[in-house]
Amino acid sequence: MSAETHNKTFYQTSMMSALIAGLYQGDFTIGQLLDHGNFGIGTFNDLDGEMIVMGDEVYQLTSTGDVHLVDHDITTPFASVVNFEPKAKLSLIELSKKEFETCLEQDLLAHNAINAIRLTGKFSYVKTRTVPAQHRPYPPMVEVVKHQPIAEMTHVSGVMIGFKIPDYMIGINVPGFHFHFISDDRTQGGHVSDFIITEGNVEVEIFKDFHLRMPASQEFDRADLHPEDLQTAIHVTEK
Secondary structure, eight states: OOGGGGOOEEEEESOHHHHHTTOOOOOEEHHHHHTSOSEEEEEOGGGOSEEEEETTEEEEEOTTSOEEEOOTTSEESSEEEEOOOOOEEEEEEEEEHHHHHHHHHHHTOOTTSEEEEEEEEEEEEEEEEOOOOOOSSOOOHHHHGGGOOEEEEEEEEEEEEEEEEOGGGBTTBOSEEEEEEEETTSSOEEEEEEEEEEEEEEEEEEEOEEEEEOOOOHHHHHSOOSOTTHHHHHHHHHO
8 A cells, every 4th residue: 555545635715815715705614724724723604714724623713803613504705624643743932933943944844845833832922813704795805804803912821723734725825824813712803914932832734635625506617717917916915
C-alpha cells in the first residue's frame, strides 16, 4: 500500500475568489461541513461574521461582538475544515505575530502543503476584525471590509485556529497565514489581524490531499472568479 493512501484531506466549500466576487449565499449546511472535519474556519451566509469549528461545536463571531453556537442547519458560502490530529507541538514564550510566523516557517511547516495550526495560550494583545452582515444587492468584499469593526483585546486567554496555505492556491483560498480567535470564556473573537502571545503552545498537522466542493448555483457558474486584481483584492480583504 502506498503512502499516498494515508494522506488526510483538507475539505473546502466554495472559493475565496467567489467571496471576492460577492457570492455571499451558500448551499452547504454546517451539519454537512461537520461530516468532513472537526477543525476549521469560514463565514456564514450574507457574510455575517467569522466562523470557528471546534469539535462538533461551531461558533459565530459577529460584528456586534456577540459570540454564540450555531444550529447545524444554517448554511455557509465559504469554509475549510480538517479532522485535526496534530503531529507536532511547540511551546512558545513572548512572540509577536511576525515572530510566531517566522518560527513556524523555520521549524514546523511544509511550505507547499496545507498546514492546520492551533495556537492556545495567554495573549497580552489580540487585534481582530469581523465583517458585518450584508444585504442584496451585495457590495464587493473590498468595499465591505472598509466598514468592518476592529476590536483590540489585552491580557486574554484563548485559542487561534487556522491554516497556512501555499501561495499557488491564491483565489481558491487565502495564501499565507489565516487565523480566527476565540477567548476561553467564549465572549470575544474574530479574524486575527495582529497579536502578541505571552505563553502558550502551537500544534500543527500537514495535509496533502485537497477536496474542493463547488456551489451548485448559477450565480457561481457565471461569476468572474479570476479578475485581474484578484491578488490585490485578497490582500485588502484578508491581510
